[in-house]
Amino acid sequence: MWAWAAAGALYLGAAAAAVEFAWDRAIDALAQVGAHRLDLYAASLKSELGRFEMMPAIVARQDSVRALLRAGSRASPELLHDVNTYLEAVSDDAGSLAVDVIDLQGEVIAASNWNQSFSFVGTNVSYRPYFKDALVHGTGRFFGIGTNTGMPGLYFASAVRDAGKPIGAAAVKLSVDALEAAWRTPGEAAMVIDSNGVIVISTVPAWKFTAFRPITAQQQRDIQASRQYAGRNVDALPYRRVGEWNGTAWLGRFPDWRRAGHTTQFLVMSRTAPQAGDSITVLLDVATARRQQQIALAFVTGAFLIAGLYALYAAQRRRTIAEKLKAQDALRLANDRLEMTVAQRTAALVETNERMKQEIVERKRTEQRLRDSQQEVVHAGKLAVLGQMAAGLTHELNQPLVAIRTLCDNARTFFERNQPEQAVANLERVAKLVDSMAVLTGELKTFARKPDVERVAVSLSEAVAHARLIYEARIRDEGVQLDVKIPAGTTVWAESSQLQQVIVNLLGNALDAVRNEPKRVITIAAADPDARERVLFTIADSGPGIAPDVLAHLFEPFVTTKPRGHGLGLGLAISSRIVEGFGAKISAANLADSGADGGAQFTIEFAAATSQRVVHGR
Template identity: 85%
Template sequence: MRSNVRMKIRGIPLWAWAAAAALYVGVAVAAVGFAGSRAIDALAEVGAHRLDLLAASLKSELGRFEMMPAIVARQDSVRALLAAGSRASPDLVREVDTYLEAVSNEAGSLAVDVIDLQGNVIAASNWNQSFSFVGTNVSYRPYFKDALAHGSGRFFGIGTNTGMPGLYFASAVRDAGKPIGAAAVKLSVDALEAAWRAPGEAALVIDGNGVIVISTVPDWKFTALQPITAQRQRDIQSSRQYAGRTVDVLPYRRVGENKDDGHGTAWLGRFPDWRRPGHTARFLVMSRPAPQAGDSVMVLLDTAGARHQQELAFAFVTGAFLIAGLYALYAAQRRRTIAEKLKAQDALRRANDQLEITVAQRTAALTAANERMQQEIVERKRTEQRLRDTQQEVVHAGKLAVLGQMAAGLTHELNQPLVAIRTLCDNARTFFERDQPAQAVANLERVARLVDGMAGLTGELKAFARKPDVERMAVSLCEAVAHARLIYEARIRDERVQLDARIPAGSTVWAESSQLQQVIVNLLGNALDAVHNEERRIITIAAADPDARERVLFTIADSGPGIAPDVLAHLFEPFVTTKPRGQGLGLGLAITSRIVEGFGAKISAANRADGGAQFTIEFAAATSQRLVHGR
């Protein structure tokens, strides 16, 4: 009897209790781990989309100012001031100061400067303010050195005069091909930081030194995520990048390994909690390279939600095992009661009792089977509901990704026409000042055409979904090509691209003028992207005279790496692109194909035998006979 007591507790064997405890521990650990892993994976998806939006907004914000120094450098009065040096008249200095002030106010920058070869600021947009940069020497600044050495420079630092942090863009001012000075633009990132702030997360930009230069947590700015060597500290001090500050390391601790999904890295770490001073919190850290070389974008997401999911999983498993344990105790107690009653019955009723027990057992089995069936039905409904919820989340995530890509793509498409408009407006003003209204009016007409082209860009996505009605007419190929060259004039010059256009005089085709210009702009932009990283940068635009079928073959060829065979077969399909993620929508060639088909023309692409890609459009020639027939 004692042995039986020692081997059982409340009628259940000890080995059963031990097995139940081991099963409970194993299931609890697995459930907590699974819930945590799923929650972190979901948080990582949110972080990836957040990084897409941060990178797109950073590229859009900084892209507005990147071309400003080059535009200022082309101003005649700026070149005249640098050429004159100390002999410059006060009127010329005042003219340049006023021009820089107007440019800075219109663009919303902190300052616009003109710097001579010795690094002295000789004109500035804040010339009439108490903290004017005029007379300041910036020869030690890397952006000035890079502009003279390479034509352009970029640098993030704290102003030595104002103590205000900002991003500097610089461009060399040239005369007869030689640099005679530089133009620089300083912009603030305060508005960008304010737009990035979101509850429960921190957004950062880390420069090439590993120092946080943009942060939604003010206390973290100008701290490093890794120790700075003594030599690097001396280099930073010599350039006064952080206005003489010693860069300290942000105190944090990694609690997980790096994971790289091809679009960035993710890891877990404990960081100071800016919401509760003196405390730390665990965050999911995700980062990827920024659109500007050498920088990276990082986002910290609070993992409190993942911990809550783990707690819920643990509570669910514990509750389920408690219910199962109570049910086991109840079943054991009930069995003992039945056994005692059976022993008290006499022999005459044993048969009847045995029959009742059998009926009860079969009834219990049927009831248990029915309960299991009902549980399976409920579980299946829950699984179907979870599947529908997951599908909705996937669709929503896809929409967010496409929205981020569309924002980046439209910014890229509008940037070049804006630069051309700015240049033409400056030139028109110069022509009016020189009493040359005819040239000024011609520039303004080009501006109007560029504005019409930009308005057409916003209608391209609608054109992709619905084929518009196109009124075809005779359009000059020479004018369409000239329009495209004007839009990419600065890029062709800066990237030293050899553009060879061989269009016979008087070549006309059946098309719509603005849409034909958009087609050539898209194809020329793709060709410039293709030769960007090549040693030989050659683009050839050609058109042949009408053949016997009165067709004109128009081609654009480049010296790039060509098109992969698996991409070539689907090149004109929507969302097919060879560009890195975040740099293209995959809609450009699909829209171009629809526009060309609207002309009654045909477009094709192929790889050339000597390297590079070639796009060919077969137009209908606009001959005099066709014009008469069309009327």
């Protein structure tokens, strides 16, 4: 027990270390990817915006633009038409949304969209920060939603000067849709956050114009005054910060734009944008890191399982060698006794030469037959020990291993769906199955002796539910109708893990029986305690039944109805010995013999658990 406890503690420590190491390496690799992404996004942002930043200054130097601003309302229609067509040509060549000329009062007097239904001509933009900054500082920059079109865009503005004094401004508006499309990558989110903390460029459309950090009341008033976001209230993006990583990145849970109503954990990295006051932020899904953790845990678990099986093999091999040495000692003793007997008989037969010759011949024949028989006994003993070890381990560990595989697959799915609670529950079930496998290996000893069994009150419903969980995938895939009819609260005297082993074995045999039948029905039932306080538990199937010549020897070792390679006939023998250890009885019958339409039925007669006493038996 101390050895198993130490092995369990070592496994937990190794698993925890492997999972943590896998997480650290995966997050470090993800951080390197994020840094590369930020460099690319910063370069593309600088390149895209740099094409338009100098456009207002170029338009401001145009003679016809300055002439239009000097003339004001007295400008001729020909001059106004020349400026409008010039602005239209500039906008078309550059690929911008619009190019405007604005007078000192903030009114747009010429625009590239002068001949369209949503023309900016006549619009007053004196409240816009880019116009104010252009008149005061010479240039202006601003991100906002257009009041005419409702389309978001980035504005660049430059003052138009005459004799060193500003007489108006030229502005250009460009769209960031192409930039967002170029940044869009599966499993990632990229965004640009302005000086107000508002997301203005985002590969997730639902996050645009939400606040990435808290906004003060004064900032809200300034935003509403500038109508930067077309009068919208700027709501905070709902996310939760869950941890830091190396000071350059942090972990947070954000709404998952790929699955409505779900949140996902991301690695968040930021850097300053080429434009002052802005920052670029990228979110990287940590699902790959979670998968690396699962792989590390599976690797450690597999290594420990292999080591455990090897330890069991070594122990069994040591017992085999001991038995072989014991048999050799017995053979040597028999030979010594035989030689003594020969000497005694030889002395007694000296008187008659002929009789002596006959007895010598007979003795030699007897001695040869004895040696042959002894060799066969030793060989058969070795084969029996090896056969019990291999058959017991194969038969009894196969079913829990199938369940462990199913539960691990489900746990991986739950982790991918970000459902750690269900995944942890599955892993706890795997731990219980591993513990039960250690118990099952001891059951092969029941052929030689019956160990002490502590009987307690066990719920039949829970034992059946455990067996049903193990075969859940097979029941569903093979289309088997499983009917369970057990009264609530039915308890019997048994040992929980061994009772589960018996029910798993009987249910597995029933599934094998109905596999090739057109009608696949298995009924598990239990009757209320009778006058003798006995509970009858039955498992019946709609299979072909049991051959009469097999039925009489069904619970003997190595008796089986399965094809070669599909069973060695130890399952029912082990189940019979376990049930006898409970003080119960197990029997089998064909339903067709009683006139019913069905296959085989196994019945176990338990002692009902009518009190809370603990019974010890052999």
